Amino acid sequence: MIPGFSAATAISDGGAARPRHVAIIMDGNGRWATERGWPRLVGHRRGAERVKQIVRACPELGVDWLTIYAFSTENWKRSTEEVLGLMKIFRRYIEREAVGMASEGVRMRFIGGRERLDRKLQDLMASIEARTAGNTRLNLTVAINYGGRDELTRASTRLARKIAAGEIETPTEADLADCMDTAGHPDPDLVIRTSGETRTSNFLPWQAAYSEYEFTPTLWPDFTPQHLSDILGNYGMRDRRFGGA
Numbered sequence: 001m002i003p004g005f006s007a008a009t010a011i012s013d014g015g016a017a018r019p020r021h022v023a024i025i026m027d028g029n030g031r032w033a034t035e036r037g038w039p040r041l042v043g044h045r046r047g048a049e050r051v052k053q054i055v056r057a058c059p060e061l062g063v064d065w066l067t068i069y070a071f072s073t074e075n076w077k078r079s080t081e082e083v084l085g086l087m088k089i090f091r092r093y094i095e096r097e098a099v100g101m102a103s104e105g106v107r108m109r110f111i112g113g114r115e116r117l118d119r120k121l122q123d124l125m126a127s128i129e130a131r132t133a134g135n136t137r138l139n140l141t142v143a144i145n146y147g148g149r150d151e152l153t154r155a156s157t158r159l160a161r162k163i164a165a166g167e168i169e170t171p172t173e174a175d176l177a178d179c180m181d182t183a184g185h186p187d188p189d190l191v192i193r194t195s196g197e198t199r200t201s202n203f204l205p206w207q208a209a210y211s212e213y214e215f216t217p218t219l220w221p222d223f224t225p226q227h228l229s230d231i232l233g234n235y236g237m238r239d240r241r242f243g244g245a
């Protein structure tokens, strides 16, 4: 249970459609800290606390899949201090949350290129993926060193190898989807971006081709389960036509 938050009363959409898969671009940690005169890393640490709350709220809100953007292929451009600080936060998050996630039924997976991450972090990622592989209550996917163009490039290489090996003759959309980091995952129904920016910053360009988008001015460290619940309530009013009449 999230203190001060009740999923039962939070959503009053009369049972309208709920998004099964929500993806979040968690933006605004730096500004949140800077506004308070604090180092950016304080914002990232606060952001990681929010992740825990949002993950816990998802099953109560009827969300089966949550995909979160934690570090992009472009974020290496930041200062060494910020990048190393973020990597430390990721390691700690996995170490500290592992036991809880395993017992709370969360299946954790990662998307993005792993080779550039430090060995210890790669090992932790592989170990929590293995440990939670049988869980079904919530599918949590964390995008670390993720870029949609990088993913498509790696997927195209895999597809080319399959064609060269004679496994595939004329590739279909499904063949390419099978080569993505997200193979087997449903596409996100709804993509939320916090912090007021209205761009996608290389997040899931293939998978979110038909997703609904919600942009909220709230900075990620201020984003509560109640904010998520309100957004999910509004989702029920959307008319998703997928090109049909």
Ligand code: IPE
Binding pocket: 026, 027, 028, 029, 030, 031, 032, 070, 071, 072, 075, 086, 195
């Ligand atoms: C999002 O917050 C977290 C990461 C990109 C790692 P930012 O660090 O981008 O925060 P702002 O956009 O500078 O406020």
Ligand code: IPE
Binding pocket: 025, 026, 027, 028, 069, 070, 071, 072, 074, 075, 197, 199, 201
């Ligand atoms: C997107 O946020 C990446 C993550 C949230 C991890 P950024 O802050 O890096 O995106 P831009 O630079 O504003 O587009």
Ligand code: MG
Binding pocket: 027, 028, 029
């Ligand atoms: Mg940002």
